[in-house]
Amino acid sequence: MARYIFITGGVVSSLGKGLMAASLAALLQARGYRVRIRKFDPYLNVDPGTMSPYQHGEVYVTDDGAETDLDLGHYERFTGVSARQADNITSGRIYRDIIAKERRGDYLGATVQVIPHVTDAIKDFAQAETEDLDFVLCEIGGTVGDIEGLPFIEALRQLHNELDRDQSCFVHVTLVPYIAAAGELKTKPTQHSVRELTGLGIQPDILLCRCEKPLPESERAKIAQFCNVRKEAVIPALDASSIYSVPLQYHAEGLDSEVLRHFGLTAPSPDLARWDDIVDRYQNPEGEVTIGVVGKYVGLQDAYKSLNEALVHGGMANRVKVNIRWIDAEIFEQDDAGIASQLEPMHGILVPGGFGERGSEGKIAAVRFARERKVPFFGICLGMQMACIEGARNTAGIAAASSTEFGPTTEPVVGIITEWMSAEGLQQRGAESDLGGTMRLGAYDAKLAGNSHVATIYGTTEISERHRHRYEVNGAYRERLEGGGLVFSGMSPDGLLPEIVERPDHPWFVGVQFHPELKSKPFDPHPLFAGFVAAAVEQSRLV
Template identity: 50%
Template sequence: MSNRKYVFVTGGVASSLGKGVAVSSLGALLEARGYRVSLQKIDPYLNMDPGTMSPYEHGEVYVTEDGAEADLDLGNYERFTTGQVRRKNSMTTGQVYMSVLERERRGDYLGKTVQIIPHITDEIKNRIRLCAQENESDIHVVEVGGTVGDIESVPYLEAIRQFTRDQGVENVAYVHLTLAPHLSAADEVKSKPTQHSVKELMKSGIHPQVIVVRSNMPLPMEVRAKISLFCDVEEASVISAYNAPNSIYQMPEIFAKEGFDTAVLKALHLATDTPRDMQKWQEIAKAFRKTNRQLVSIAVVGKYISHQDAYKSVYEALEHAGLAVRAEVQLLLINAEDIESGDELSWQILRAGHGILIPGGFGERGVEGIIKAIGFARENNIPLFGICLGMQCLAIEFARSQLGWSDAHSTEFNEETAYPIIDIMEEQKQQHNMGGTMRLGSFHTQITPDSLAHQLYQESDIYERHRHRYEFNNAYRTEFEAKGMRFSGINPELDLVEIMELPSHKWFLAGQFHPEFKSKPFAVHPLFKGFVEASLAEKVSRSKE
């Protein structure tokens, strides 16, 4: 029996309560105590991963170093902790069932009837243990997606129930996150939903030792005492997860004051008096409390603006950059289709931006609006940062405006274009499945000396994460360079353009990769930092006009 400890975090009452932030914060606090921590997410949907889901359905698809398409909560895991998530840190029902059915087809079960228990639950447990082993962690924290009571979660609850029997009661802890709504008419915080949720969880044979209660305000002591009594947990193990005043990055400090990690360590039979090194989190929380940060407006022109989580990592990376340069980033969110249609209000908002950012996306909808926004930034010398689709549209706009190729386009949007500036990779032309068939994960880029990219990275060789099928068409490099475009980042193994920039412009750079996936509040990505700095300079310049 291993001495590795396991913590399982379930949710009740409602979805979107912030389990991911709670798990990430717990990971940060345990690391601050000196433990090696790994975090894993279980998504109970039947999809293999979110890669084929619409951003309106699922939000952002987070990409790991080894090319897994995963839930956006894994982004928080990496931003809050020093660890790096990989494919095994994400588990879905589709993955579990496919693995079991493949074994059944091979005859691995020797003709036995394949059932939820033990075959599905054993597969779930094996995936949890393998993830913990691969990460060589002291404490492995598993977030069980969904809400207790959902039929999809039943096999997972049974699997994690068995962990106490398999690993020993001293090596397993259960944390349950619930909601305590505040009723304004009665001016009361109600504990009844939490009581019902815990009782529902106990029907699965799981008795949580720690209850984290989401609320708009700190939990009143009498409500904490009531939850302790009716849910049979120690009062110190009822943790108030109230709203952070400025940012989710203040949550580790809030949870530390609440004793969240202390309660979990006690449940795991570990010492609770080891000191925490909270310096970096205290500095971040202090930075958010400062009121003298300059306000800088960043216009984000995208396809999925109406879904708040579709560009989650982009928004977080901008916030990190703002902290690094002592600025408060104001997001001006603009639907690309509104720019395309000529909506005057959207254009007014675009003009107000001190910098313009174009994030990734798929499909033709809104692309002409993105191209117009890029042209506006180029013509008016406004800092512009393109990501993935943003780089592709930058190339299309440049070909149309500077080379005079009005028909220039991407074959993703126009297969008959006379100038396929962006074209599908040769190896992708034989791919028919959508899931997991793109250029995914970390790829090498060599940076050109004396370029803006080199100035920002301060390195000649970098690795960034990708998620796309289409690339800049190398047949047009010479014409682009003759008109002033600089290809400052090249993948040497595949000879693909990774970074483009205009040296004649104040700050005009785009990358085929997704740098937002590697930014952390205490390790800001250099491209985002440089972009926000340039946008601040643009604000200062305008104020002098």
Template identity: 55%
Template sequence: MTKHVFVTGGVVSSLGKGITAASLGRLLKSRGYKVMMQKADPYLNVDPGTMSPFQHGEVFVTEDGKETDLDLGHYERFINENLTRESNFTTGLIYQSLIRRERAGDFLGGTVQVIPHVTNEIRDRFRRIEEHTDADVVITELGGTIGDIEGQPFVEAMRQFRNEKGPEDVCFIHVSLVPYISAAHEVKTKPTQHSVKELRSMGIQPDFIVCRSDHEVDEAIRSKIASFCDVPADHVFENSDCPSIYDVPAHLADQGFDVEVCERLGLDPRERELGPWNAFTKAMHRADHEGAPVRIAVVGKYTQLPDAYLSIIEALHHAAVFFGRHVDIDLIDGENLSEDDVEEVLGGADGILVPGGFGIRGLEGKILAAERARTHKVPFLGICLGLQVAVCEYARNVAGMPDASSTEFVPDCEYPVIDLMPDQEDVSDKGGTMRLGAYPCKVMPGTLAREAYGEDLIYERHRHRYEVNNAFRERLTSAGLRLSGLSPDERLVEMVELPEEVHPWFVASQFHPEFKSRPTHPQPLFREFMRAAIAYHDRVDRRDVEEPENRGY
């Protein structure tokens, strides 16, 4: 019988519910249980695919092609499992499904209501992930904060689901803010008390409370919370700020969090094996204090919100720790980059990365970044739009096609080296209609890409509508651009690079490699990009950059 854990949040948003949930997933998996995770988001959008990164952060893409909340990236990185389209659903998706059924006559003319129809549909999502994944434990995070009007149907569905499954198979974890009031020099429990009171008024008594604070929440404060919230004292845990999100599993494990959850769910608390994870965190902290940091410039357009590039930032950190180095990441707005200041802004970079994105804003600045990386032999990694930018720059400045561009930005340009994919021409809906999810890529022998992957066929995740225009493929390759990755039918360009005799490491991919990076398994392109950046910083050959023998994972 699959066990279910529901994680809710109180007082304010952005508390770290996702990290708490992912940390529990890591701990339970370390005890030999198969864990799957999902995020229930109460907003009315069908999915995050059409939402602005400034509001929502990055859109994480699953292996099977679902555009999801960025918390799924944390889930995958912590539990090292590929999640699916069943792992994220919204109020909009629930309503869309119900309206389609109502239009088809499935309700036989009956009145469609929040209870029971919306709550039944939500409960079906809880059951569906259980049936599709054969998990021992499913951890579900509810987005938003208890008391939000849009979250009420989800809380009611969770209450009903507990009654359906039985209380022995379902538990509730409430993550709540315990703020520190500097004038009083103490943390305050009242916000958490009120939040739990609100949750209980909706029919749910939390089994565990996780106290989030920027100060330590000592035993006396936790006992007070336990008393007022009717929770056993050993079920209240402190989760004050840690140096890194990757320290949270060990911090909670030291308090016996996973042991208590196992006991509550009737699971055998098998011996925990966190060796590789702990080795990673030790290597991470060692890298923070040893050697000069490597500087990577990420030239994008959503730089005011780092969460817009969350998976890229994490993938860079994974790769740096792999080599025992610390990385400083500079987020640079491509819109503000010009020929007059490109040297000043990018002159100190040991590597330049141009990430994905949509829209023309900042395009010319990104092209300048690609040009500087190419002409000054700075290691370069382009991702999605970053590949298209690299191709446009090469076409303009090397292949003799001035003003080459993408038809996404300049529909009638003379040299449309990037064009809409043929199967996207009649697509009008924006959400969920791009080339999404994992697709195979044939990696060409004798290339930097093949050296990185060590395989001739790989699968990586995509999210795009535009591709390299095959009409210009021969002209680009004749000018020296190497196509290092192609779709198996060779119809689509998946990776490009410059030959080593021209540039030490210049690679771009149409797919998003950052989505598959893990703390203890850095993604191959990021790993080799970081190796090249370290070599550039240390002024050595990249093949002389070795992996530390004492890394331990």
């Protein structure tokens, strides 16, 4: 029987509900329970796929090709449980499906309403595919009181009443701000937030109180009294030095114990050796390296959330601290002389994924610098395409090499992909297809050349990685590119789509069409990131 933990947030956004859900799931998992985490997003977009990273951060892609909220990345990184399409729902998707049913006549002429049709759809989503689970954690996006979130709150209220008494628990994440002028922590915002939630028919069972100063026992008792919860169920959540220390911190404060007490469960103490090792590797590095990330969305780190964490994981694998220098690719288009001054201090250069022409020439310039100066280079998705265009122009003699993504070109080294094979069969797209969900999305297999650098890194010649892109390197240019020293070391199983390129004459130069950062975890760093950081460590010894 699956038990449900419903997680809501109050007072302000960005309190870390997703990190809290991931940490609690990891603690329950460490006690031997089977867990899965789901995210309810109230916005009207069908999915985040067409949203600007500046609006919503990165788009996280699952093995089954869903474009989802970045919190699903936290869920995977903390639990190792692969997320799937069924783990993220939006208001837009719910309303789209309901309207489609209404148009087909599925409701037999009934008036379609928020209650029961929308709330029933939300409840169905929460309970789908849960037969083999012990706990299902459901995070509600936004803040209690947001108008778009009301159907989700109502659906969970109904579901709580429909489940057995010991089958659901409400955890409310709130803020206890510190007022420096008064020298006090203030509990009133939490009281108001809980009052708002109870006014919607939900009494929280546990309060997770985010605060930047220790929460005195007197204030903890006050919150418990005014919010109608046990004092032990008021869990302080102080700011942490690292997100990877949060599970240990929450365990020390008794969060997982209080959850089990609520459900009337007893379980062995959690095995937290994995997390002790992660924190030790993070807090006690034996060196450091600096990686320059030359991208388009560097003004918001959430736009590259998984990439940031994967580099940290690569550092953990090598017991070094990774300092990330975010560099706007456009500055290299405005000042050629600035390329060397910006990139010479770097021990490694990474060009990440992205869309559109803006900053592309700056990324190509960064690739050229890395190639000529023998600095470890890692190109991901668009970064691999920029590496191919740079190689075509500067080592293969194709001066007009470009991508059709940037406009008409006589030398389309990169072009839009119109058809490919997936697990579901032949997929076809056109240049005029909708932007949302029309890319090569999800996990695809690739075969690596047995004598390649990447085969050594992976320790195998068959891999599966997650994709999210609309354009591909044109295989018709393979012979000329390889003549210029850029080897196609990974291909799709049918041999048609380039997946990985590398330069054998370079200390570490790898470009991949997929997004390896999406599969990296602190307890299982992705081999490409571990290898890239290892190469950066070697580079640091040369400079």
